[in-house]
Amino acid sequence: MYTLSKNLKLTAFIFMAVGAILFAVDYYNLPSTTEEVAAMEAAHGDGHGGGHETEATHDNGHGEAAAHGETSSHSEGGHEMTPEEHNEHVLGQYQNKPWSAIYIAAFFFFMIALACLAFYAIQYASQAGWSPLVLRVMEGITAYLLPGSIIMFILLCLSSSHVNHMFHWMAEGITDPDNAHYDKLIDGKSGYLNIPFFLGRAAFFIIGWNLYRYFALKFSKNQDEATDNRWHKKSFKAAAMFLVFFIYTESIMSWDWIMSLDPHWFSTLFGWYVFAGMMVCAITTIALVTIVLKSQGYLKQVNDSHIHDLAKFMFAFSIFWTYLWFSQFMLIWYSNIPEEVTYFITRIEDYNLPFFAMLGMNFVFPLLLLMNSDFKRVNWFVVMAGIVILLGHYVDLFNMVMPATVGKSWSFGFVEIGSLLFFLGLFIFVVFRSLSKRPLEPKRNPLIEESKHFHY
Amino acid sequence: MSTGSHVIHALYTDDDVLMNAVKEAKKKHLHINEVYTPFPVHGLDKAMGLAPTKLAITAFMYGCVGLTVAITMMNFIMIEDWPQNIGGKPSFSYIENMPAFVPIMFELTVFFAAHLMVITFYMRSRLWPFKKAENPDVRTTDDHFLMEIDASGHDAQELADFLVGTGATEINLVANEE
Numbered sequence: 001m002y003t004l005s006k007n008l009k010l011t012a013f014i015f016m017a018v019g020a021i022l023f024a025v026d027y028y029n030l031p032s033t034t035e036e037v038a039a040m041e042a043a044h045g046d047g048h049g050g051g052h053e054t055e056a057t058h059d060n061g062h063g064e065a066a067a068h069g070e071t072s073s074h075s076e077g078g079h080e081m082t083p084e085e086h087n088e089h090v091l092g093q094y095q096n097k098p099w100s101a102i103y104i105a106a107f108f109f110f111m112i113a114l115a116c117l118a119f120y121a122i123q124y125a126s127q128a129g130w131s132p133l134v135l136r137v138m139e140g141i142t143a144y145l146l147p148g149s150i151i152m153f154i155l156l157c158l159s160s161s162h163v164n165h166m167f168h169w170m171a172e173g174i175t176d177p178d179n180a181h182y183d184k185l186i187d188g189k190s191g192y193l194n195i196p197f198f199l200g201r202a203a204f205f206i207i208g209w210n211l212y213r214y215f216a217l218k219f220s221k222n223q224d225e226a227t228d229n230r231w232h233k234k235s236f237k238a239a240a241m242f243l244v245f246f247i248y249t250e251s252i253m254s255w256d257w258i259m260s261l262d263p264h265w266f267s268t269l270f271g272w273y274v275f276a277g278m279m280v281c282a283i284t285t286i287a288l289v290t291i292v293l294k295s296q297g298y299l300k301q302v303n304d305s306h307i308h309d310l311a312k313f314m315f316a317f318s319i320f321w322t323y324l325w326f327s328q329f330m331l332i333w334y335s336n337i338p339e340e341v342t343y344f345i346t347r348i349e350d351y352n353l354p355f356f357a358m359l360g361m362n363f364v365f366p367l368l369l370l371m372n373s374d375f376k377r378v379n380w381f382v383v384m385a386g387i388v389i390l391l392g393h394y395v396d397l398f399n400m401v402m403p404a405t406v407g408k409s410w411s412f413g414f415v416e417i418g419s420l421l422f423f424l425g426l427f428i429f430v431v432f433r434s435l436s437k438r439p440l441e442p443k444r445n446p447l448i449e450e451s452k453h454f455h456y
Numbered sequence: 457m458s459t460g461s462h463v464i465h466a467l468y469t470d471d472d473v474l475m476n477a478v479k480e481a482k483k484k485h486l487h488i489n490e491v492y493t494p495f496p497v498h499g500l501d502k503a504m505g506l507a508p509t510k511l512a513i514t515a516f517m518y519g520c521v522g523l524t525v526a527i528t529m530m531n532f533i534m535i536e537d538w539p540q541n542i543g544g545k546p547s548f549s550y551i552e553n554m555p556a557f558v559p560i561m562f563e564l565t566v567f568f569a570a571h572l573m574v575i576t577f578y579m580r581s582r583l584w585p586f587k588k589a590e591n592p593d594v595r596t597t598d599d600h601f602l603m604e605i606d607a608s609g610h611d612a613q614e615l616a617d618f619l620v621g622t623g624a625t626e627i628n629l630v631a632n633e634e
Binding site: 330334 | 516556
């Protein structure tokens with residue numbers, strides 16, 4: 001039986017507190033009026049002591065970039081923006097910044113819990129013999145699913161009620177031909193992208209995922225007390241049904257919650273791409289939590305072969321992620337169709353470092369580090385690779401969300417770090433508290449003996 | 457009776473019995489020349505104390521060679537030798553046109569790694585067409601397991617008794633052909 005130590009609880013709360021403070025500090029420093037934006041840009045220009053001192057050339061340069069950037073809000077007509085319009089445009093981006101930071105961090109930890117649930121279901125559906133010893137770790141991680149998905153739903157509701165302007169298609173008057181904000185392309189998609197349907201889908205998915213988690217845990221609890229394998233068979237059936245439900249809903253969720261941030265852009269393998277990213281994060285988290293618990297003396301039966309298997313999954317899913325990332329990138333780069341390629345042009349021009357650093361962190365690093373069979377059995381190697389993979393996929397998410405909401409006005413500052421820390425603290429607290437609720441070893445899982453003697 | 461340059465062939469009909477025999481022979485510090493089995497016996501290499509294979513390391517290096525070949529080849533052909541404008545693809549530098557080369561870079565890496573590793577395996581385990589099969593007993597390709605022990609310097613009778621004790625169904629004393 002695992003007990004949640006006071007230190008860990010304290011650490012989690014410190015993370016949350018520090019995160020909230022960092023967020024608040026930076027939040028009050030963000031510009032809130034167009035005058036402040038103008039003042040900030042002037043200071044910025046001076047700071048770089050550049051050649052573009054005169055107002056006209058300065059604004060002109062920005063106006064052009066924003067017009068062909070297509071990422072954000074108001075004017076996409078390709079017309080030159082006046083300085084006032086430009087300042088308003090930049091202000092809109094700054095107002096999105098804290099929201100996007102929360103959104104990314106919230107989604108990051110939510111997706112770990114969700115993909116962990118999918119991985120958990122795969123273990124039951126495939127009747128894996130190696131994994132029963134780490135099933136409780138997975139159940140613990142999925143405990144974050146309920147709070148995480150509720151937070152996501154609240155964020156989506158806030159966006160839907162126009163508290164922020166992250167989802168451009170939700171803007172007022174965008175589907176009204178008489179309105180100045182009318183956007184024909186978005187109007188054409190409004191049969192799918194409209195707020196009631198959007199929130200209805202989100203609610204349906206969240207209820208579905210949480211229902212499976214509720215029943216999966218119930219069945220596994222009952223199996224511990226049972227005298228036959230009736231509940232295990234139920235777990236198997238529930239897992240198989242959930243996996244079908246999951247792959248449809250995950251795909252639609254990725255269009256809704258991430259792809260619709262860029263409502264002019266579309267990609268067919270986006271659902272798989274998001275899936276690969278969340279899967280590798282979930283497996284990495286399982287490996288990290290397992291190693292932490294093992295090093296504290298719990299999970300005595302877990303041996304190096306279990307860690308080896310998890311590391312193999314980390315390695316393989318990292319490469320799968322890269323495969324999908326590249327498939328998406330290369331097809332769009334190669335055909336170079338303007339309506340699709342803007343997505344990558346804005347990312348490469350405005351987010352060059354995060355865009356390419358992410359490839360190093362998510363592909364090259366795990367590829368070279370986890371290729372060796374012996375290294376996969378060395379715990380601190382797995383931890384090191386795992387931390388880089390998790391950070392890399394945070395950057396991946398950053399690259400998906402930020403260019404669509406804040407465009408060129410991005411930076412990696414206290415708002416981003418603060419919200420990441422806050423949700424990390426919450427995640428640690430929820431997961432480890434849930435782990436302390438039940439014994440870490442399933443009692444009469446039919447495959448537990450095989451798992452105890454698992455040896456690679 | 458001392459045996460000079462002879463080997464003893466001990467035949468087994470079960471892989472579990474064979475594994476135990478190998479372990480006991482190791483315990484007695486007998487020199488096992490070779491073990492012939494009809495199929496891979498899990499853990500046999502560890503029991504015999506064979507060194508782990510380095511084939512994976514060679515494969516990694518061959519893969520690096522393949523990647524280098526692909527990059528050098530395409531950099532020369534597409535960028536240096538004749539940088540044409542083909543469908544508007546940027547051929548000014550390798551990196552600008554790299555996404556288009558990645559499929560070939562990947563395939564050549566896999567090609568070199570796979571084929572050269574297989575050839576290395578053939579060379580290292582001395583396998584090629586028209587090679588004379590080294591099979592001391594035809595039954596070992598079907599349902600028998602054979603452990604070959606160096607009998608030089610040992611009493612043959614004593615060795616045979618020991619091997620029968622480990623579950624051997626048949627013991628043959630064979631003159632060493634080498």
